[in-house]
Amino acid sequence: MLENFSFRTIVEYLPLFGQGFAATLWLSIVSFAGALAVGIILCAMNLQRSRLLQLPAKIYIDAIRATPLLAQLYFLYFGLPRLGVVLPELFVGILALALNSGAYIAEIIRAGILSISRGQVEAGIASGMTYAQRMRLVILPQAIRVTIPPLLGQAIVLVKDSALLSLISVAELTRAGQLLASDRFMPAEGFLTTAACYLVLYYGLKSLAVFSARWLGVRPIGSRT
Amino acid sequence: MIEFRGVNKWFGALHVLKDITLSVEPREVVVVCGPSGSGKSTLIRCINGLETIKDGDLVVDGQRLGDRATNMTELRTEIGFVFQAFNLYPHKTALENVTLAPIHVRKIARAEAEASGREMLAKVGLGDKFNAYPSELSGGQQQRVAIARCLCMRPKIMLFDEPTSALDPEMISEVLDVMVGVAEEGMTMMVVTHEMGFARKVAQRVVFMDAGAVVETGTPEEFFSDPKTDRSRAFLSKILRH
Numbered sequence: 199m200l201e202n203f204s205f206r207t208i209v210e211y212l213p214l215f216g217q218g219f220a221a222t223l224w225l226s227i228v229s230f231a232g233a234l235a236v237g238i239i240l241c242a243m244n245l246q247r248s249r250l251l252q253l254p255a256k257i258y259i260d261a262i263r264a265t266p267l268l269a270q271l272y273f274l275y276f277g278l279p280r281l282g283v284v285l286p287e288l289f290v291g292i293l294a295l296a297l298n299s300g301a302y303i304a305e306i307i308r309a310g311i312l313s314i315s316r317g318q319v320e321a322g323i324a325s326g327m328t329y330a331q332r333m334r335l336v337i338l339p340q341a342i343r344v345t346i347p348p349l350l351g352q353a354i355v356l357v358k359d360s361a362l363l364s365l366i367s368v369a370e371l372t373r374a375g376q377l378l379a380s381d382r383f384m385p386a387e388g389f390l391t392t393a394a395c396y397l398v399l400y401y402g403l404k405s406l407a408v409f410s411a412r413w414l415g416v417r418p419i420g421s422r423t
Numbered sequence: 424m425i426e427f428r429g430v431n432k433w434f435g436a437l438h439v440l441k442d443i444t445l446s447v448e449p450r451e452v453v454v455v456c457g458p459s460g461s462g463k464s465t466l467i468r469c470i471n472g473l474e475t476i477k478d479g480d481l482v483v484d485g486q487r488l489g490d491r492a493t494n495m496t497e498l499r500t501e502i503g504f505v506f507q508a509f510n511l512y513p514h515k516t517a518l519e520n521v522t523l524a525p526i527h528v529r530k531i532a533r534a535e536a537e538a539s540g541r542e543m544l545a546k547v548g549l550g551d552k553f554n555a556y557p558s559e560l561s562g563g564q565q566q567r568v569a570i571a572r573c574l575c576m577r578p579k580i581m582l583f584d585e586p587t588s589a590l591d592p593e594m595i596s597e598v599l600d601v602m603v604g605v606a607e608e609g610m611t612m613m614v615v616t617h618e619m620g621f622a623r624k625v626a627q628r629v630v631f632m633d634a635g636a637v638v639e640t641g642t643p644e645e646f647f648s649d650p651k652t653d654r655s656r657a658f659l660s661k662i663l664r665h
Binding site: 318 | 472499
């Protein structure tokens with residue numbers, strides 16, 4: 199079986215995979231940053247008492263979570279131009295990922311905030327803190343600790359979802375695999391290399407989470423110093 | 424200092440505070456007791472607006488709660504509140520716990536806030552625990568930090584909501600000793616507790632509540648030796664039996 203497996207072709211295509219790797223990496227970073235912004239805004243809206251702010255956020259989050267990312271991507275890529283909005287494919291791809299992931303991140307952050315006990319909120323209220331002060335000094339520092347692991351999970355999902363951008367011909371990792379598969383009729387070599395690159399990204403993200411936890415001074419609550 | 428006039432409150436259909444009329448003078452220590460579910464906690468939680476009242480007047484430090492002119496956030500800085508479950512900030516050290524509100528709410532300079540924070544922690548017997556996190560402290564120590572946290576705001580009133588109910592028996596007295604010290608310094612206090620020894624020692628008045636109403640008030644001496652109602656007699660016989 200392995201005699202048919204051409205490592206030489208992989209080596210030959212390595213520069214292409216290198217470019218795809220770099221593209222997936224940076225577009226994931228940009229998308230994730232956008233998703234964080236979208237998520238924070240949606241979550242802030244969702245936590246307000248005012249229905250006027252809450253309702254649009256809830257509808258948006260439900261709509262995104264109820265529909266496939268591919269459908270959303272196709273809507274932005276094929277649908278928007280018909281409505282007169284023409285955007286470059288890379289921009290459409292990043293937008294789709296950010297808008298999609300943002301809905302999930304909004305729920306992750308909300309769960310983190312709601313996991314903080316009512317007693318913490320009351321302690322802040324009783325000491326005369328405003329809503330903003332309670333959030334900044336009491337709730338968010340604690341919520342961040344519980345939010346990091348699921349946020350990392352979402353980042354990994356986003357990296358893998360970015361493979362869909364190959365369908366709108368963004369030159370990223372999966373696209374590199376497709377090219378090798380179609381140019382040389384070597385789908386095994388192509389997609390295994392692609393998979394290996396995603397694995398590298400996965401472990402990179404995992405170590406980043408450990409590092410960021412330290413950088414944020416995150417001490418699991420209840421542990422001794 | 425604190426005045427309830429015909430205060431009523433409902434949780435849904437449940438009438439939790441029934442026509443409460445009660446006043447607490449400056450420097451007075453009032454102990455509130457009564458069976459579980461009688462509305463004691465709700466009563467003191469209304470004073471700093473953790474609960475809102477439906478009907479009647481509640482005037483605290485000269486300000487009527489619910490008035491437009493009353494700034495609750497500001498008023499709360501004058502009212503310390505000690506919770507049954509301590510509610511210390513788990514991500515902050517003891518010293519950070521007691522300096523957080525002084526720095527951010529009272530806008531006191533950090534160095535000054537830390538100096539008085541250290542002093543206050545030393546006063547409650549935790550002079551060696553400045554840098555300990557709540558998870559590293561016993562329940563009694565945590566509650567003492569919580570009291571110090573309130574005192575650092577230099578409040579005019581201190582409210583205690585069953586401050587020793589969540590503690591192991593051997594830790595109760597260390598917290599009560601601190602509370603006695605606070606009372607002896609002339610703090611206006613309302614304390615929801617069943618610690619009758621504490622009531623006898625420092626309270627000027629005991630308020631007995633049952634089913635949302637104030638059933639009886641009197642000096643500790645009167646209340647414990649000569650309870651006037653059947654309900655208070657029944658309650659006392661239960662808590663003093665052992």
